[in-house]
Amino acid sequence: MEICFIYVTSLHFLITLICCADVGIKGIALKNAQFYIQNKDFSCLDGSNVIPYSYINDDYCDCLDASDEPGTSACPNGTFYCVNVGHKPLTLPSSRVNDGICDCCDGSDEWRKSEITQYCENTCQMLGNAAKEEAKKIELIFVKGFEIRTKLVIKGKQLKTDKQHKIVELQSKERVAQDSKNEAQHNKEIAEKIEKITIKKYGLIPIGQKSNNEKSKDEIEVADVFNTIDINKNNKIEKEEMNSFITFDLYKDSLIPQDDINYFMDDKKELTYVEFSTISWNRLKLMIFNDKSTFPIQDKSVKAKPSNVFSKQNASFKRFHKSLYDEIKSIFNEAENARKSFEEAGKRLRVIQKELYDIKEFLKKDYGPDDEFAILYEKCFEFHDTQYIYKLCLFSHVTQQSKTDKSFISLGTWKSWNNLPKYNKMLYDKGEDCWNGPQRSTEVHLSCGLIPSFISVSEPNRCKYVMEFILPAACTRLQNIRHSEAIELEHDPQEL
Structure with missing residues (x-):
């Protein structure tokens, strides 16, 4: 009862003020009507002067704030208030009156024209009806958008929960992967130690690890051997050419095992000089001791004269025993496999660590008061104009791509929300530097819409971009209240 009494009393007071005020004065707003009382001296609203009531709207500016001339153009700083019953009220500069x-x-701004109703057609009711219909459409979009937003809130919270659980799972996998990498590293170090001992024992140090003098000498020897085996001089070593050399006849039965040929040629049909020097040379040296000698040729389908290719000495060369040859091959293979295992273990660990890093970066960001924006993390959208393609990846980055040369320019990376607590402006900064200017940055303005999409892109200031973007996550209750207030129409004071 007490609340009802206060309401009735307030309404009665408002009606009393309106009845006492001269609402017939042109150009005053309803809220100021109480200050214009008939046959009573008028006090300027800024207190600068007190004038007779008859001075109001007499085309002479008596008040500094122009409040005595609301319906004329006498004061340069004056304003005229259009009541616009049936539609939205409007405030005009006094220069546009009459x-x-x-x-x-x-038509109230042309009140001194004769027959106002004929001079200015009253279109307020028609415009008001159209505005109401548009408001209903907007309201419907909001209602549907808010329903979608509610679902996005549920999905966003679930996504964050899943990510938090995933961290625990990945941390366990990371520990296992780290142990696996450590074990692989230990095995690699042991295998490489044995490999180094074997290389040093039999003089199989790779060319790249020798001193300059040794390198030069060994390269000459490699070239001599390559040219000797390359019987047809096509700068390639082919399998048929390998069959001509008794160096590969380990069992002295004039039969060269195909597996040995394949191993020497690294399972290739032919070898270039680079492949021979980097792959096959050390494998070939496994077949002889450090005492280098001639490299004889069998008299088979392809004939060539014997050539001294290892040194100028004529002592006969010695071969490894086949079992020793296989043992050394095995040592090299084990070392290579150990290196591959270590590399693969490292890759597996890095993949897990990258996923962990990405999840932690995701969880650092603010996705709105209800996590309604979380489901849109790193989702990308494009906007095309005549010159550029703009790409916005939410909570990540913004780019501009030229349609002519396809070049990309960064317009900023995610920094923060720019007007908390409203969550409708995003800031992306630290983009590429402008020529003789600042770093590029982008402010993204979010508003309610049913489908996430670009509305516009502009550059109001040099290197400062503004993007208009609509999406359901921006359909908040606060926005609905503001919208309802915006479309509220004022009533004609005389109707009260």
């Missing part, structure tokens, strides 16, 4: 152009839909 200028022969109908700015108010009710």
Whole structure:
């Protein structure tokens, strides 16, 4: 009862004020009508002067704030208030009053023209009806958008929960992967130690690890051997050419095992000089001791004269025993496999660590008061104009791509929300530097819409971009209240 009494009393007071005020004065707002009382001296709203009531709207500016001339153009700083009953009220600069152009839909700004109703057609009701229909459409979009937003909130919270659980799982996998990498590293070090001992024992140090003098000498020897085996001089070693050399006849039965040929040629049909020097040379040296000698040729389908290719000495060369040859091959294979295992273990660990890093980066960001924006993390959208393709990846980065040369320019990376607690402006900064200017940055303005999409892109200031973007996550209750207030229409004071 007490609340009802206060409401009735307030309404009665408002009606009393309106009845006492001269609402017939042109150009005053409803809220200021109480200060314009008939036959009573008028006090300027800024307190600068007190004038007789008859001085109001007399085309002479008596008040510094122009409040005595609300319906004329006498004061340069004056304003005219269009009531626009049936539609939204409007405030005009005084210079547009009685200028022969109908700015108010009710025609009140041209009040000194004869027969106002004929001079300015009153279109307020028609415009008001159209505005109400548009408001209903917007309201419907909001209602549907808010329903979608509610679902996004549920999905966003679930996504964050899943990510948090994933961290625990990945941390366990990381420990296992780290142990596996450590074990692989230990095995690699042992295998490489044995490999180094074997290389040193039999003089199989790779060319790249020798001193300059040794390198030069060994390269000459490699070239001599390559040219000797390359019987047809096509700068390649082929399998048929390998069959001509008794060096590969380990059992002295004039039969060279195909597996040995394949191993020497690294399972290739032919070898270039680079492949021979980097792959096959050390494998060939496994077949002889450090005492280098001639490299004889069998008299088979391809004939060539014997050639001294290892040194100028004529002592006969010695071969490894086949079992020793296989043993050394095995040592090299084990070392290579150990290196591959270590590399693969490292890759597996890095993949897990990268996923962990990405999840932690995701969880650092603010996705709105209800996590309604979380499901849109790193989702990308494009906007095309005549020159560029703009790409916005939410909570990540913004780019501009030229349609002519396809070049990319960074317009900023995610920094923060720019107007908390409203969550409708995003800031992306630290983009590429402008020529003789600042770093590029982008502010993304979010508003309610049913489908996430670009509306526009502009550059109001040099290197400062503004993007308009709609999405359901921006359909908040606060926005609905503001919208309802915006479309509320004022009533004609005389109707009260």
